[in-house]
Amino acid sequence: MRWRFRRHKLAIVGSIVVIFFYTVVLFADFLAYAPPTESEAQRSLLAPQGIHWVDHGRIDPYVYGFTGRRDPLTLKRVYTLDPTKKISLRIFAHGFPYRLFGLIPTDRHLIGVVGARTEDTLFVLGTDEQGRDLWSRLMYATRTSLIIGLAGVTIALFLGVLLGGISGFYGGGVDTAIQRVIEILRSIPTIPLWLGLAAALPNDWTIGQVYFAITLIISLIGWTELARVVRGRFLSLREEEFVMAAELAGSSQVRIILSHMVPSFLSHIIAATTLALPAMIVSETSLSFLGLGLRPPAVSWGVLLQQAQNVQALAISPWLLIPAIPVITVILAFNFTGDGLRDAADPYGH
């Protein structure tokens, strides 16, 4: 299994990328250097800052200070660098306070500046219309979106394994009923289903509740595919001799499922899950695009992309499209990892 996975070179790259992104999830506050909502009109739509790496012949990264104004003719914000004002960068610098992993209070961040507030001076990926630092927002967005994806998959996995398992293990009428439900669910076009469900959310819910509900909605759609996989495996495993043997030996059904069947198709489940995750992430961005997913002030990939989804972003501030890069990267990574896992779990791709 391990060997077969390793043959899939893209899968190895993919899994490394996935691990990298979930590291970002864990350390989002640390990697960000500005609170994601801190706005300032005087730095609205600032392009990504160039970081200068070498100063006086040694490596001492710095950025220039700047002043901004609105051009009265083009009505664009224009910024001029102030070459006399060099602001040095430091790693593990002090910045805004937060709790690492939600527990450890600290104010250390991966990068920061010397002699000024980082929030006012450092804009690695530029700023949005409200002058909020894109890099920091991207870190928090990554956290939100990837957690939603993971949570959604977990719920879908639970439903899928449970219902698919029941369907496949008992067969007969139960199987038919569950298969029918799946068929009906799949016949309903997804977007109206989302729209209906998302619009039905009570409005007085907090962002946290909405967050959870969106996850739930996304997973409601995702479980049918997993259920299908699980059912298929169950059906074929039921015929396998070792299961029959266990049955004859009088093991209880739960025991059979847990100790005999589940381990034998765990790898399939893992592969199917990995492939379901990017679908969840795409769903989240699509829902946000339709204005039905997470909404500002929540920060997610969908929210960031939605804000860049306009003509002026393309024409004046193309850097607002940067969040598309991690989205694409992570979706590819998940897909390749999933493909690799599936090839490894089942070389003939059943």
Added chain:
Amino acid sequence: MAAADQPILDVRDLRTYFFREEGTVKAVDGASFEVFAGRTVGIVGESGCGKTVTAKSILRIVERPGRVVGGQIYLRRAAHNGQASTVDLATLDPDGAEIRRIRGGDIALVFQEPMSSISPVHTIGNQMVETVQLHTGLGASAAREQAIEMLRLVGIPKPERRIDEYAFQLSGGLRQRAMIALALGGHPRILIADEPTTALDVTTQAQILDLLRHLQAQEQMAIVLITHNLGVVAEMCDEVVVMYLGRVVERGPVDAIFHAPKHPYTRMLLRSIPSIHAQVRTKLPTIAGSIPHPFNRPRGCPFHPRCPDFMPGVCDQNEPELRAVSESQAVSCFLYGAP
């Protein structure tokens, strides 16, 4: 030398390796045997000893990452001017036109699972006509006539109707007959039958073997019979090649092998055949141990870990070579000559 004395297929030191990332699997590692017109060679051995890969190597249809890496496969065939010529199949381009003419035309292959060896979504006729046309250049209707003839030849009743049926519509025996008919479409001179009877019941087995014998007599075909069933070998073959872990460990006329087996492995194989003369409830002898994992090929003689006559310091240090022990019999074992 007379043509009849010359082998039509001469395999020498054939080596086919599979290059996996985990390591190289030497599926066939020095196999040599000869095939004569109108005669039958049996290749025997346990599962995984390289019998099937040998067959595929001859036709040059080993799947990637497998590759024929060494040896020669001489095929003597009639050239256009009526003179015989010899080609080394091992040097041909496996995707080239020449080898494609040989496949099916000179050498045909019959597999053990007739059900999955015939396309499930094409009629038997469709596939037969295709083969006939490819190797004879006949028109569609003539090819169909010939296909029907071929089906009749292999003993399929109502061939005019059966030709438009699918493999799964036939019974097991008929299916195998159809498979043979399909292989014979290009009038090959050599038929490689890979476990042709394994999936069949005993009565049908006998019928199929009869059929093969009958065809051989009629068409002067050479047959390479790959099997693990020594009973079949005894019944059908003129020569026997015993393979173990990709190597030929012994070869010789069928009588010699059965009555005077030299290699310890051959002896063990023979001993594991149930005998009607044996006493009831005696335990059937088995070969101790199991075939080593292909990556963990033992040093020295590959059979030494299971060999009852294992000679420490000899068998685990050096690889034996196939040496003649009589005019017709050869064996690769240090019992018959020190390294």
Added chain:
Amino acid sequence: MLAYLSRRVVLALLTVGAISVLSFVIIRLPPGDYISSYIASVSMSGGFVSEQEVQVLRREYGLDKPVYVQYLRWMGMVVQGRFGVSLEYRRPVSEVIGDRLWLTMVVAIAAVVLTWALALPIGIYSAVRQYSLGDYIATFVGFIGLAVPSFMLALVLMYLGFKYFNANIGGLFSGEFDLAPWSLAKVWDLAKHLPLPTLILALAGTAQLIRIMRANLLDELSKPYVVTARARGLSERRVILKYPVRVALNPFASTIGYLLPYVVSGSIIVSLVLGLPTVGPLLLRALVAQDMFLAGTIVLLLGVLTVVGTFLSDLMLLWIDPRIRLEGTR
């Protein structure tokens, strides 16, 4: 065979019934109703609706009745082939949809065809040359389409089209052809507008198909009949294309049923961004405005399309796969 077919028909009808209930539930799920969104839109443009008027409107559209009565009334109409009047467009639903339905079909079918044209060769190639450089590149390119959010791709391509190629922006027709009666020139105009939406829609589905084709084919490539075919002296191209590809295509037949409705509903977002006059944006608008007859009809239509599609692809599978067709005839 006949028993099988009639069983399928009955099941399909039951499914359609369930879908109709579900469609109605979906469009009635959000709080409020058409009247409240109507008031919102009137207020937005500075209009005025009095409380009394609201009551009258509710009565007129039957929105004061319990939900199940509304459903039964709607179904009663649908069964008679009347789909009601769109509350927002003030036109019979069939007319509102009719304009767009066939354009939707054109876009969807074009997208499906392109998806297949892209996915099948890539899928075959990457199965036959598994783990080769070409496999990696083809898979990677195929998956890019899956990974790039389609709404973003649509806007970016549209903008680049304007910026660098002076292309028409969005829609399926140029302004001067919007109203023109059908003519060769108009068809040509449509053809010029089609590539962008078709490409974006096709890219989204390509990866999935590549993956299915590759897996199916890998499965088949190791079957003995492929070896046999090769051993009969067929050329490699013929071996692959005639046998395993043909078998691997069978499962595809069963996906056709889902594919069309999937593309239609998947096209909502792309159609929205590109401003295509298709059913997608209409559905979205109808849902937001809670134009229940219109939204309900479209959702129902898509559901029925799926059921019919599934049924048809079962028939097709029956037709192309002798194993299923002849099962039990021996």
Added chain:
Amino acid sequence: MPSIAQSWLLSEDGKSATIYLRKGHKWSDGAPFTADDFVFWYEDIYLNTDIQPVPNPDFMVNGKSGVLRKINDTTVRFEFPEPNYLFLDILAGSTAMGGGMAQQGYEDRTMGAYRPAHYIKQFHPKYVGKDEADRKAKAAGFPSWVAYIKNRWDWRLNPDLPMLTPWKTATPINTPTWVLERNPYFYEVDTAGNQLPYLDRIVMTLAENLEVLNLRAIAGEYDLQERHTAMPKIPVFLENRDKVGYNLALDPALNGCDAVLQTNQAYDGDPEIVAWLHTADFRRALSMGIDRDQLNETFWLGLGTPGSVAPNESLPYSPGPEWRNKWATLDLAQANGLLDKVGLSKKDADGYRLRTDGKGRLRLEIATAAGSFINHTQISEMVKEQWKKIGIQGDVKEFERSLHFTRMRSNEQQIAVWANDGSEVLYLFPRHALPVDPVEAFLGKPIADWYASKGTAGKAPKDPELLRALDLFRSANGKKTEERYKIAQEIWKILVDQVYSIGTVGQSPAVMGVRVMSRKLGNMASRQINAQHCRTPGSSQPSTYYFKG
């Protein structure tokens, strides 16, 4: 109305308004337009309770209905039991009663005071019988004759409807392309005697999406576009105007604010919040905690005017320039002082003020609607950030537009954001300034119910100043113009001083004020009045637009 009338006369006592029509004025199908078209509307439509179940407030004064009387073929008179000096304004404004076709035809309002009787009669049961009217409706796919007749007189939907306007519908609005064609009987001529309009056809295409619309406008695919062309895109328009060949005009609006934070004065949820929303100094502190220059720079490109909700100073309703900045400039010291003074002096570790009932941090919900002309959600987010400095925690929540209204109607909102467009003409469109209209009253739906029902329903405002403002507003109805202006100024002073509605930035082109005009078009105004009652672009005489060359 002013354009179809030759002249009009309001009686000295304000109880009757007489409209004189032009002799020989014709509908677009050539039929004569006479007083009978008014009478038909009044008797068979307005008084028909199937169509108009209750009288419309626009046709009432102090709750008493007016009547319409035909004097002769070209003269009609509206009569009221009490003085109604406002009525001419109502007829002329963008109201249900007036507003010409734009308003009357909008959805199925029955107002507008006249109908092409000769055409509409064929759908009316009084003239063809109820069975026949219903049969026609059914045949056309409508549930009842009422629904059908409303469809028939909707000028945007029915190309057959005779019109008086410069253009009439050729293909209806509910198709992808809405086409208007010239009305051959339009009454206007230019000074050279050429009949107007110059333009034969107007084609409006439906863009399924605003970005497509804007991009098309940027690419010059439209000859004229002014709605939904958004402010943040102005730089892109400017960048492309010479390349593509169009002009860009910015028409600032007259209303005070494009984004108003309306405090719900009838909120009955969390008592602590209720108490603070009712505290004037609390509201003032919130207002002074907003950095309007930042908002202006970010969302209005610096083109707006920061300040209170009061309308533009050039209008007679304006209380005066000193009310622009009253309680409406950033003053953190004063704001914090006020908040400390009113009893919100305790703060938590993060610097946010605590509730007085000990239940933790004081949180105010700010509700916004998705898809507003200018992005209210983002503006509110920025306000929320600014309020951190005065220790106030705001929770911004965006709602789908109709939900925003549904919540308002069920009185769930604490602070809701909306524009106050239309409030520049206080008497015709007060709903964005005062809670008087139950349909839209972000300052408190129960108060509007109370006001509209004259105290029989809803809830009276607790705040005496608000009560005074409402009393003033009610008293103005029968007053003469000059007096009405004075009262309006008084009302604005109360509203600005009490800060029920927190103004941000306004008098900008944000709403329908970004006008993209092809250079091929002539007679285009470089600036036009951008106000609700002028129905842009109506104020710049579209019938005189023409294509050059």
